[in-house]
Amino acid sequence: MKALLKYREIWLAAAIVVLIALISTRFPAFADPGNLRQVFNDTSILMILALGQMVVILTRSIDLSMASNLCFTGMMVAMLNAAHPAIPIPVLIVTALAVGLVLGAINGLLVWRLNIPSIVVTLGTLTIYRGATFVLSGGAWVNADKMSPEFIGFQRAAFLGIPVLSWIAILVIALFFILMTRTALGRSIYAIGVNPTASVYTGIDVGRTKFIVFCISGMIGGLAGYLWISRYVIASVEVANGYELNIIAACVIGGISIAGGIGSVGGAVLGALFLGIISNALPVINISPFWQMAISGSAIILAVVLNARGERQQGRIILRKVEAA
């Protein structure tokens, strides 16, 4: 029991249970399994994105361009669908993954080959990718009536009583769990975050691993692009504007250290769920949605304050130079 309490995830899970209990005192139907399934579904995209961001943050990097990548890829598949409704959805999803991968690889190459800090690279590509969305679409929107019914319906289709979107999230969570706990790549990612210099001496190619990590976050951004557009059925340049910071916030609440090396798949998922529950519960219990930003901001600060003790020994200078090979 004592050993269990050491895990941040247990505390976070407990906080989520308490949060749901508190909400259900005001609105009993919130804790209903059907509604919780709905909340999970609503949070799926944020969970997927947070997992992609997690692997980047674990290597002491950051990907600020994820939301712009999402916007660009989403616009691209929406336009493809509008122009050629016959293209099957699996092909579109593969396209989204590929486009996202390319955008992520650009970030990764700049970080790997030119050694530019990731925060600078992705700050640049954040504006470039969103601008490119405008160039691609000419500023026009793709509306629901231009999208094919399959495009919109795919993720809403129920499989074993749960929407496909939730299944995709579960699949992504499982893949990331295997990646982080059962593969050499996962171990290298943690090693780089904990001590980049030592990783070099143990034979890990730090630059190449970072490149792979950005490819992963790019692919996740692309996947989320399709999911986002088909869920909210509108593709515009404004899609997910500023969302990159929500993704990072979910990671931070989930106990992923921005200094790298600390964090888990469970933490990222729970962090995203925590934010998702807050945004789902506010309208239900009659709090104006205008409070949402202030509440999630306070939650972030509170989470960091609680996490601070665990991180203190690790050295918390976030932008510290990584001594690459």
Added chain:
Amino acid sequence: MTDIPAPRHIPDRLDKPLSSAIFSWEALLVVVAVAIFAINSFASPYFLDPYSLSDLTFNFTEKGLIAFAMALLIISGEIDLSVAAIIALASTMMGMAVQAGAGTPALVAIGIVVGLGCGAFNGLLVTRLGLPSIVVTIGTMSLFRGIAFIILGDQAYKGYPESFAFFGQGYVWWVVSFELVLFLIAAVVYWFLLHRTSFGRRVFAIGNNPVAAQFSGVRVGRIKFILFCLTGLMSGIASVLITSRLGSTRPSIAQGYELEVITMVVLGGVSILGGAGSIVGVVLAAFIMGLVTFGLGLLNVPGIVMSIFIGLLLIIVIALPIVWRRLRGGR
């Protein structure tokens, strides 16, 4: 000179030969600025006009004011993502004061005090609790703008007094705007603070090695707290200028400014890893960003496409010296 380039921090500058001064970051920025200026004047007949050049300055003065304080903060190894949210909150408070019938001096005071207070709040969280600033300020960013949203909802505050319009719209002398004068004064003040005082040397020392700085008697926590207060203060001043220029307050005011300010600072040659940078670079970067956005605006390029150019400029200018070094055979 060996193949390994000397780090670009200030104490080294004294020993540098003349050639390295000519090929310095600032020189590169000057070349970029002149090139963009020339392209602009060829591209549009309306560019070389005193009034249009004066308009140009409004593109960077407000963000540039914050960029000076942000440069010091980033040199010290911290960052503040909440600056735009501070602008929103300060502007909301000014709006509330206007509804209560406050005059211009009171409005300016409120803007500055709210900005300073927000900066102090960030500074306390970072220094007292030892939290990473990037995370703290993501939190306070939501918090400050969230409060603005709670107070304003989907409303807008209007009805600022006529004398208040001077700060964002007024001219001090012919076509020289008040904002530009303030920007230039701030540039000199921050240049002096960073490059000519012991405070500035300590900021560099903290950025290069906080532990070593602590052991050499630098009060790291206190200096970082002051730097957060300065960033808040500059955001408060910027809030007065923007609110005055727009004549209204919406909760979405200044959205996305934080990333533009950081882009300006990084483009100015300040190392995002801390420990290196100069105010001259930031001033030049501010001019460059103003020139790019204004020039593209004259050519009717939409704002979102301008951001492509700013992003490309950021990456190319940062990558250029690295590629150059590689090409010359150094690694």
